Amino acid sequence: MTRCAWATNELSIAYHDREWGVPLHDDQRLFEFLILEGAQAGLSWDTILKKRDHYRRVFDQFDPGIVAEYDAGKVAALLDDPGIVRNRLKIRSAISNAHAFLAVQREMGSFAVYIWRFVGGEPRQNRWSSIRDVPSVTPEAVAMSKDLKRRGFNFVGPTICYAFMQATGMVNDHTLDCFRYAELS
Numbered sequence: 001m002t003r004c005a006w007a008t009n010e011l012s013i014a015y016h017d018r019e020w021g022v023p024l025h026d027d028q029r030l031f032e033f034l035i036l037e038g039a040q041a042g043l044s045w046d047t048i049l050k051k052r053d054h055y056r057r058v059f060d061q062f063d064p065g066i067v068a069e070y071d072a073g074k075v076a077a078l079l080d081d082p083g084i085v086r087n088r089l090k091i092r093s094a095i096s097n098a099h100a101f102l103a104v105q106r107e108m109g110s111f112a113v114y115i116w117r118f119v120g121g122e123p124r125q126n127r128w129s130s131i132r133d134v135p136s137v138t139p140e141a142v143a144m145s146k147d148l149k150r151r152g153f154n155f156v157g158p159t160i161c162y163a164f165m166q167a168t169g170m171v172n173d174h175t176l177d178c179f180r181y182a183e184l185s
Contacts, residue, residue, distance in 0.1 A: 005130075011050065021167075022184065027112055036055065038156065040163070041157075055083075064101045079091065100148075104151060118165075123184070128175050133175075134175075
């Protein structure tokens with residue numbers, strides 16, 4: 001079975017085969033990916049996959065209403081937790097992003113309604129022959145990044161936004177030879 005070239009170990013293969021590129025419209029899961037993509041900045045996605053279950057536990061299953069209420073004590077506990085990326089800016093960003101996320105939900109009815117506007121509500125079906133052809137940034141990711149930043153989000157640069165778009169199925173960036181490409185087309 002042929003997969004995208006980046007799926008090379010047990011964790012990344014399972015993630016690739018079951019999650020990556022599957023259109024996601026659940027707000028809490030979208031919040032999870034937004035926070036994890038920001039935590040991944042400067043690191044490998046494998047690092048985040050290894051820590052994801054622990055992240056879910058200590059970040060209250062990524063419930064934005066709970067994360068928005070984290071106080072200095074919770075931040076200190078997270079900074080002492082070796083099961084996550086212990087970066088003060090990334091942890092504080094998760095909290096401020098929870099506030100911004102809740103504001104978008106209040107304004108738009110759901111975060112999914114808001115975020116899917118950047119691709120016209122439907123997944124973009126790309127046609128990449130090789131992983132080398134896949135861009136790290138697109139105009140849609142740049143527009144998303146600018147709007148998220150305007151709304152108070154952090155760790156949402158264009159590259160992070162495009163990775164978020166790939167992970168949540170806003171774009172189908174499986175290569176043409178990958179068995180998942182046809183399943184998600």
